[in-house]
Amino acid sequence: MLNELNLLRSLLPSLEQGRGVATGPGDDCAVLETGGSMLQLAAVDQLIEGVHFLPETDPAAAGAKLMNRNLSDIAAMGGTPRFAMLTIAAGAWPEKRVLTFCQGAERAGRAADVSIVGGDLAALPEKGFCATLSILGEVEPGKAVLRSGASAGDALYVTGRIGNSFYSGRHLSFTPRLAEGRFLAGKATAMLDVSDGLLLDAARLAKASRVALKLQLETIPLHPDAAAPQAWSDGEDYELLFCAPPGLEEQWPEALTPITRIGTVVPGSGELYDTNGELIHQEKLGYEH
């Protein structure tokens, strides 16, 4: 098995970014200047049978998951999704199953007003199934929410509830937090979506922002079928984890998924602390997908 983080860490710093790249690799989306009144957002994600979904999973649900993961990346920037492209490399899958997968992705995209504008389909010589979806979106200049903008004194919030996403099946049926992300554009100071576990993703946000986070672990909102501490590291929640000046909960629109304050930004360099000031150990924070 490849250690994808180590490899990407060695690769990404070597990638020179040319004109028009406002934010390159490392955030939920790249932010691109293409000459219009809006900035363009771009992200790509993969979905692999046996890794991100099981062979017995309904292929329409798997296709929807791929689209929704990408929509969640646009939400985490405060953006609006526009266009997608879909590729599939499939080994032993019957044609009907591939078609059902595509229709699941398309239906999830249509719910967010996203058109699939291109794609490619190829046969894998081995067994297996690997799909990718690239997503394009837009955001007003100055309103994209990166991971890196939190500062000491901000509050830390999360939308919805987390935990037990995989075994409950919620990883196949979650709603990407697009309306919440758009409300937070220009308001949140830092944001990402919870894909690899709340604690691991919180540590990433803290590191990108060069701050530490003091977490009130007992306030982290859990699904009824999830239990702490495991739920803090389960991942695949696709809720938005974000920082904003304290008091945001008072202006939070009722029509949106509720938010919960779960901590405070303090000076530091990527550490997570509990309310007693004890360091939360990093080695068991979450699962690297």
Place this chain on the structure above:
Amino acid sequence: MLNELNLLRSLLPSLEQGRGVATGPGDDCAVLETGGSMLQLAAVDQLIEGVHFLPETDPAAAGAKLMNRNLSDIAAMGGTPRFAMLTIAAGAWPEKRVLTFCQGAERAGRAADVSIVGGDLAALPEKGFCATLSILGEVEPGKAVLRSGASAGDALYVTGRIGNSFYSGRHLSFTPRLAEGRFLAGKATAMLDVSDGLLLDAARLAKASRVALKLQLETIPLHPDAAAPQAWSDGEDYELLFCAPPGLEEQWPEALTPITRIGTVVPGSGELYDTNGELIHQEKLGYEH
């Protein structure tokens, strides 16, 4: 093995295209309106070990091929490439080999002033290697060259020489015809790049334009190591095949790859004829990758 064309044919008509999609699936790139002074181009392509390159292929050359195939799609629209995103799903590949693949793709992109702005890397549970690259580019409004604009009386041209690309290794080392494509923006009436065989791609252009093509088969320019008729169907040439008003060769810049006139557009609905007016049979036109 999936029959990708049949599947895509059943899927693509069902894909609704929303606001901002000037050209959806089916051309070399989608053409997108994002509010700026330029139209955006988007395409995606896959590269699979055992299908598009061999296990013994230099991984840097395979990575460059993936980037260059996508650059060729931008060239075939008359556009300028800007940004790319790269995904890799790898089974048994050592990390170093994956890194070399990425560096090959990055180097080929840099030669065209293209930044890799995002990506994803994941482990495949089975053997195998599958990479995708999505490319974004731009073109002036009204200048994108689609497959569908040819009309009777136009001449048919091809850049460079074709044939024997796979066994000669040229499929790994070709130069995408970006400068030629940009010169043809707003001048060519229809264009695509030759990926699946000159005759098959010519038939696609004819079908999209609702015309027929009368080919002077003996004028098709071949590489010295290629022989007709096989070369007409070899594919992976990545030359530009395009229609334009006759006489374009007289204004063709010397600095560009030379072009050859190989036929004439006549009324029809997708047929290919030789100079005797005999129908060229469709069943052996090329190879579906």
